[in-house]
Amino acid sequence: MDEKRRKCGKLFLSTFQLSACTFGGGFVIVPLMRKKFVEDLHWIDEQEMMDLTAIAQSSPGAIAVNASILVGYHVAGVLGALTTVLGTVLPPLIIISAVSFFYTAFRDNAVIDMAMTGMLAGVAAVICDVVITMAAGIFRQKRLLPVLILFSAFAAVRYLGVNIILIIFACGAIGAADTFCRRRAGRETA
Amino acid sequence: MIYLELLWSFFQIGLFSIGGGYAAMPLIQHQVVDMHPWLTMTQFADIMTIAEMTPGPIAINSATFVGIRVAGLPGAVVATAGCVLPSCVIVMLLAYIYYRFRGLSMVQGILAGLRPAVAAMIASAGLSLVILSFWGQRSLPDDLSGINGISVWIFCAGLLILRKWKVDPIYVMAGAGVLGVLLYSVM
Incomplete structure (x- = not known):
């Protein structure tokens, strides 16, 4: 029980920090979580994190919230999920509450603007770092299909504006078909 | 009952905004500008700016903002709760299924x-x-040519530090913020 309480405390602190630094919402928190929970704490393995991201992306609601529910659930069950939701929701709740009372002044404040512009560059660097690591993992498999999926999914989402849910379903289907074919090929040669 | 209305509106936003981020924007506008007289279109545009400038998902940010305008701090809490409720139920169910069948x-x-x-x-x-x-x-x-040189420098420095020393990204982001204030005030 003590172990679980300790983990929940750590979960709360980690998600609170990440959420407080996640500008722009959406995908931005995922690489940050990966860095924290996969590389620093080793609570989740690399593949699992990718799976959790796909689930978070294809479920309704904010991706940041969904991803933190999944991480919390994996580490400490339902209690963990509730802890991480709280940790993720509190920073925006506090910040927006404060901002809403003087939001025109906030919008025009020069120092806040400088800090935000600087932090944006920092966040961009963190995400690029994670993308490099993930892409390297995919290239290391030395199979054509994952690389093909990587590039066509990138083109589809970026230049063709294809719905993300559609891409997720299509890639899942390709993965299933690939497994099916490889299994059959394996049986014929055996 | 204004709290129930807030809860229900943001429950729907949470339930139907698949894909996150900007996918939620039209849904939020529909609920808080068109369906309910909670915000004007200008206020809505302001929220989107603030949501982009401050941390946190857009849906949560607008839930808090609208909640406070309509019914004070309790309103903000209720609207935010409504927004995350669908995620909590559906995602936990999916997590259960994933860990059961992923073998x-x-x-x-x-x-x-x-x-x-x-x-x-x-x-x-x-x-x-x-x-x-x-x-x-x-x-x-x-x-x-309108590139922001300071941002490029901060970005490159951040990326180099991350690749080379694997530091906690929180420090890189905080450092980038401090560096931003310093560099922009000097230049």
Whole structure:
């Protein structure tokens, strides 16, 4: 029980920090979580994190919230999920509450603007770092299909504006078909 | 009962905004500007600006903002709770199913197909952020010369530090914020 309480405390602190630094919402928190929970704490393995991201992306609601529910659930069950939701929701709740009372002044404040512009560059660097690591993992498999999926999914989402849910379903289907074919090929040669 | 109305409106936003981020924007507008007289269109546009400037998902940010305007701090809490409630139920159910069945080879095949797609989507989001950071807008401008030199330097320094020493990203982001204030006030 003590172990679980300790983990929940750590979960709360980690998600609170990440959420407080996640500008722009959406995908931005995922690489940050990966860095924290996969590389620093080793609570989740690399593949699992990718799976959790796909689930978070294809479920309704904010991706940041969904991803933190999944991480919390994996580490400490339902209690963990509730802890991480709280940790993720509190920073925006506090910040927006404060901002809403003087939001025109906030919008025009020069120092806040400088800090935000600087932090944006920092966040961009963190995400690029994670993308490099993930892409390297995919290239290391030395199979054509994952690389093909990587590039066509990138083109589809970026230049063709294809719905993300559609891409997720299509890639899942390709993965299933690939497994099916490889299994059959394996049986014929055996 | 204003709390129930807030809860129900943001419950719907939470339930139907699949894909996150900007996918939620039209839904929020429909609920808080068109369906209910909670915000004017100008206030709505202001929220989107603030949501982009402050941390946190857009849906949560607007839930808090609308909640406070309509019914004070309790309103903000109720609206936020409504917003995350659908996620809590659905995602926990999916998590249960995932951990139950992920040993099956077919499920593994599906997941193997998804992983490069996830990497691609993060790469695309990352590229948008780099462009936003360097040129101050979401898509690449025709004239590339308006690049923000300070942002480029902060970005390169951050990336170098991350690749070389694997530091906690929180420090990189906080450092970037401090550096931003310092550099912009000097220049």
